[in-house]
Every structure is written in C-alpha cells, then in structure tokens.
Amino acid sequence: xxxxxxxxxxxxxxxxxxxxxxxxxxxxxxxxxxxxxxxxxxxxxxxxxxxxxxxxxxxxxxxxxxxxxxxxxxxxxxxxxxxxxxxxxxxxxxxxxxxxxxxxxxxxxxxxxxxxxxxxxxxxxxxxxxxxxxxxxxxxxxxxxxxxxxxxxxxxxxxxxxxxxxxxxxxxxxxxxxxxxxxxxxxxxxxxxxxxxxxxxxxxxxxxxxxxxxxxxxxxxxxxxxxxxxxxxxxxxxxxxxxxxxxxxxxx
Amino acid sequence: xxxxxxxxxxxxxxxxxxxxxxxxxxxxxxxxxxxxxxxxxxxxxxxxxxxxxxxxxxxxxxxxxxxxxxxxxxxxxxxxxxxxxxxxxxxxxxxxxxxxxxxxxxxxxxxxxxxxxxxxxxxxxxxxxxxxxxxxxxxxxxxxxxxxxxxxxxxxxxxxxxxxxxxxxxxxxxxxxxxxxxxxxxxxxxxxxxxxxxxxxxxxxxxxxxxxxxxxxxxxxxxxxxxxxxxxxxxxxxxxxxxxxxxxxxxxxxxxxxxxxxxxxxxxxxxxxxxxxxxxxx
Numbered sequence: 001x002x003x004x005x006x007x008x009x010x011x012x013x014x015x016x017x018x019x020x021x022x023x024x025x026x027x028x029x030x031x032x033x034x035x036x037x038x039x040x041x042x043x044x045x046x047x048x049x050x051x052x053x054x055x056x057x058x059x060x061x062x063x064x065x066x067x068x069x070x071x072x073x074x075x076x077x078x079x080x081x082x083x084x085x086x087x088x089x090x091x092x093x094x095x096x097x098x099x100x101x102x103x104x105x106x107x108x109x110x111x112x113x114x115x116x117x118x119x120x121x122x123x124x125x126x127x128x129x130x131x132x133x134x135x136x137x138x139x140x141x142x143x144x145x146x147x148x149x150x151x152x153x154x155x156x157x158x159x160x161x162x163x164x165x166x167x168x169x170x171x172x173x174x175x176x177x178x179x180x181x182x183x184x185x186x187x188x189x190x191x192x193x194x195x196x197x198x199x200x201x202x203x204x205x206x207x208x209x210x211x212x213x214x215x216x217x218x219x220x221x222x223x224x225x226x227x228x229x230x231x232x233x234x235x236x237x238x239x240x241x242x243x244x245x246x247x248x249x250x251x252x
Numbered sequence: 253x254x255x256x257x258x259x260x261x262x263x264x265x266x267x268x269x270x271x272x273x274x275x276x277x278x279x280x281x282x283x284x285x286x287x288x289x290x291x292x293x294x295x296x297x298x299x300x301x302x303x304x305x306x307x308x309x310x311x312x313x314x315x316x317x318x319x320x321x322x323x324x325x326x327x328x329x330x331x332x333x334x335x336x337x338x339x340x341x342x343x344x345x346x347x348x349x350x351x352x353x354x355x356x357x358x359x360x361x362x363x364x365x366x367x368x369x370x371x372x373x374x375x376x377x378x379x380x381x382x383x384x385x386x387x388x389x390x391x392x393x394x395x396x397x398x399x400x401x402x403x404x405x406x407x408x409x410x411x412x413x414x415x416x417x418x419x420x421x422x423x424x425x426x427x428x429x430x431x432x433x434x435x436x437x438x439x440x441x442x443x444x445x446x447x448x449x450x451x452x453x454x455x456x457x458x459x460x461x462x463x464x465x466x467x468x469x470x471x472x473x474x475x476x477x478x479x480x481x482x483x484x485x486x487x488x489x490x491x492x493x494x495x496x497x498x499x500x501x502x503x504x505x506x507x508x509x510x511x512x513x514x515x516x517x518x519x520x521x522x523x524x525x526x527x528x529x530x531x532x533x534x
Contacts, residue, residue, distance in 0.1 A: 021339045022339075054416065057416065057419050057420045058419060059415070059416055059419045059420075059425075074422070077419070077420060077421060077422035078422035079422070080421055080422065082420045082421070082422075083417075083420060083421070084416055084417050084420035086414060086416050086417065090414075090416065091413075091414065092289075092413070095289065095412075095413050096289075096464070096467060096468050096469055096470045096472075096473050097409070097413060097470065098468075098469070101409075101470070105406075105410050105414075105417065105421075106421075108406065108407070108410060108421060108423065109421040109422050109423070113403060113404075114403055114404075114405075114406065115406040115407060141468035141469075157417075161421065167420070
C-alpha cells in the first residue's frame with residue numbers, strides 16, 4: 001500500500017450534517033484519520049455511527065466536506081481507496097453467493113466492464129482467503145458460515161481490494177473470541193502496512209488495546225483522543241449520561 | 253405426439269405465438285432473478301402496470317410501444333420517489349398509489365380510442381395475434397435486455413447484495429438501479445403481449461422465486477429460472493391450444509404449479525424437508 005502525502009490526513013471529514021426527514025442524524029461531525037492509524041468510533045444506539053460511515057462513502061447526502069487522501073470522495077472511491085464492511089443486519093446471508101464470490105467483489109473496481117477476474121485477481125482473492133483462514137470454506141454459501149467467519153469473509157473482500165481507508169461497522173458484533181483475535185491482529189497488520197482504519201464498536205473493553213485513537217459520537221464528535229483518556233468512565237458518563245459498560249447496549 | 257406438438261405450428265400464428273412466448277419467458281426469467289434478490293417484486297408489479305398509459309398513447313400516436321412504455325416507467329419511478337420522499341406516505345403506499353392511478357389512466361385512454369380490440373389485448377395478452385413485425389420487435393428488445401443483464405450481471409449482483417459497498421468502491425448504484433428499471437420497462441412491454449399487463453408480474457416473480465428455492469448459486473439460479481419459465485410458458489401455450497383456454501392464464505397457472513412443487517419438495521428449503529428436519533430435531 002502506498003502512503004500518500006505524510007502531512008495530509010487520509011480522511012478529513014468536516015462539519016458533516018445529515019437529516020433523515022425531521023430527524024437530525026449528524027449535526028456537524030468532524031473527524032480526521034491518518035494513514036497507519038486505527039480509530040475507534042464509540043457511540044450509543046442511534047448516535048449516528050452508521051450514518052457517519054454512509055456520509056463518508058457518499059451513500060447518504062450530507063452537507064459538509066469530506067476529503068480522502070487529498071481527493072474528492074468520488075475520485076477516491078473510483079481509485080479503490082475506500083473499503084467498507086457493513087454491519088451484519090444490513091446483509092441478507094441467504095443470498096446465493098459463495099465466500100469466494102464475495103471476496104472477488106473486492107477486485108471489481110480494478111476490472112473491465114463485465115468484471116471477469118484475471119489470473120492476478122484470482123491470486124489476490126486466494127491470498128485474501130488464506131489470510132483470514134477461509135481457504136477451505138471458499139465454496140460455501142455465505143450463510144453457512146459462523147458469525148465470526150462471515151465477518152472474516154467481508155474483511156477478506158477489503159484485503160482483496162487493497163484499500164487504504166477501511167471502514168468497519170461493528171466488526172465484533174456476534175463474533176466468537178478466536179475470530180475476534182484474528183480480526184484484531186489483521187487490523188493491526190493492515191495499519192502497520194499503512195492503511196487507515198475506522199471501526200465503530202460497542203466493544204469498549206478491547207478498544208484501548210486495538211485502537212490508536214478513539215472518538216465519542218453523539219450526532220457530533222464530542223471528544224477524540226487516546227482511547228484510555230476518551231473512554232475514561234467520567235467522559236463516558238458525561239457524553240452519554242450513563243456508563244455504557246455498566247448496562248447492556250443494543251446495536252444500531 | 254406430432255399431432256399435438258407440431259401440427260399446430262403449421263399455422264403461422266401458432267408458430268409466431270410459440271416463438272414470442274419462448275423469448276418473453278426467457279427474458280423475464282433472467283430479470284426475475286435480480287428482482288427477487290433486490291426485493292423488487294412490488295416494483296415489478298408497479299412498473300408492469302404503469303406502462304399501460306405509455307403504451308396506449310404510443311398506440312394512439314403510432315409511436316413504438318417500447319418508447320411509450322419507457323417514458324411511462326420513468327414517470328412512474330419519478331412519481332413514486334417524489335411521493336415517498338414527502339415523508340409520511342411510505343414507499344409501498346406510494347407505489348400502490350402511483351401504479352394504480354397510471355393504470356387507470358391507461359384504461360381511460362383505451363376507452364376513448366376508437367379501435368379497442370388491439371388495446372384490450374394489451375391488458376389480457378394476445379399471444380396468437382402477433383405479426384412477424386411484432387416478433388421482430390420483441391426479439392430486438394429481448395436482445396437488448398439480455399445483453400444488458402448478462403454484461404452487467406456481476407455489478408447487478410453486487411448491487412443487490414451490498415449497495416453500500418457498491419458505492420464505496422466507486423461503482424454507481426444509481427446507474428445500476430436505473431439499468432434494472434430500464435430492463436424492467438422493456439421487459440414489461442415484451443411480456444405484456446404474451447400474458448397481458450395484468451399477469452406480467454407473474455413472469456417477473458415466479459421463475460426467480462422458484463429458482464431461489466432450488467439453489468445457492470447465482471449462475472444456477474439464472475439457469476433454473478430460465479428452465480422453469482420456458483417450461484411454464486410452453487406448457488401453458490399448448491394447454492391453451494388444446495383446451496381452448498386463455499393463454500396468459502394457462503402460462504401463469506403452470507408457473508404457479510411449478511413454484512408449488514419447488515415450495516413443497518425443494519431439498520433443504522422445501523416445506524417437506526423442513527418438516528422432516530423439525531421432527532428429527534436436526
């Protein structure tokens with residue numbers, strides 16, 4: 001992965017506002033992410049985490065500014081710089097798609113009009129499958145995988161894409177411990193290779209170990225900084241009016 | 253055998269009827285796979301009805317049916333979008349309002365048109381009334397739709413599966429959904445001549461749904477859907493000849509029967525195999 005200009009952030013989102021009808025989902029959220037950095041995005045159910053991802057990708061119309069590796073978002077997307085792992089609720093796991101088909105989608109941006117895979121693409125897909133330990137399950141329909149394997153398959157799609165900015169929406173929800181460990185070490189490898197990773201999560205306990213930085217979101221970024229500082233109980237209480245660790249949280 | 257299957261085809265109208273039935277069944281079957289996976293069955297229903305005023309106007313003005321249908325489909329999609337964006341009216345209601353009103357406009361246009369016979373066949377289908385010129389038009393439309401779908405099939409599958417990722421990697425979801433709508437409008441024009449506006453949605457939903465029950469692979473789904481659709485269409489076509497019943501009605505009844513078979517008997521997914529699993533506690 002090539003590092004872009006060192007001085008400029010990989011992702012710079014400024015003053016993002018998104019409204020769904022009369023509901024204000026984001027009210028001026030700003031966030032920057034450097035290459036080679038993992039940032040944990042923490043917020044309660046309905047705090048706008050998924051919306052922030054969608055605004056960065058341009059899926060929902062947002063006012064404000066986004067630049068990715070110094071480019072306009074559309075140009076960055078066309079260059080294949082951005083990858084996205086949706087949360088599990090957004091996916092129909094009975095869809096007639098094999099694990100290999102799914103990972104192959106990571107190559108589509110680089111392919112011709114019919115998206116037929118070439119030899120080097122197939123090699124990249126095989127490597128991605130191997131890195132997440134799914135080589136033996138490559139021909140399974142995606143619904144036949146466990147929760148952790150499913151998430152690994154989606155991460156493999158991002159690997160095959162060789163993206164620089166990776167957005168992961170709740171990658172640890174419904175994931176077993178061994179898959180979680182594998183994902184965490186993969187994310188760190190990717191970061192060390194120069195990728196910027198934005199992870200939304202409820203898994204506050206592990207965030208300090210995983211992330212270089214954390215950001216608290218409630219319709220806007222309330223606070224960002226080193227995870228241990230941001231996730232200190234008094235900050236969480238101040239941000240959410242409660243301690244999320246002390247009560248069961250639900251997913252977005 | 254000869255008497256039943258081949259002899260009818262010595263009549264030109266029967267041969268033409270069978271040919272267009274096959275073509276329409278095939279196109280509908282392919283499109284059906286994406287519509288079913290996208291959850292666009294209601295949209296299929298809506299567009300196939302909403303083309304009626306466009307087709308009627310095209311008939312009145314002497315323009316190509318496909319052009320009228322495209323304009324009407326585009327108008328329907330725009331109106332559905334505008335009504336559901338208003339906020340309080342949900343999308344399914346918006347679809348219901350727009351397509352029935354447009355269909356009604358089509359009926360009114362037909363009722364004020366002096367020559368009503370041809371237009372009635374638009375509503376109920378008249379597979380035995382097609383001319384060689386119609387066959388040529390249907391074949392051309394079919395070639396366009398099939399090429400579009402097959403060339404962009406991987407993008408369309410990705411879009412149906414994960415629109416967010418489609419956007420993230422720089423493909424254009426809006427373009428792909430436009431492409432499917434275009435295919436839907438063209439396919440509606442082609443299929444309505446066989447089964448009529450009212451029953452087009454059956455050809456757009458049943459083959460794909462049946463295939464969905466029988467396979468976990470998209471490529472097999474395309475093949476099975478086509479097989480189901482062509483079998484249903486040809487069987488229905490001959491039944492209508494042999495029993496002197498409505499061709500469109502017969503085709504859809506056979507398709508319904510094939511779906512019921514798959515629903516009951518599909519390995520793993522069928523009702524019977526699911527009941528068995530429940531009983532053995534697997």
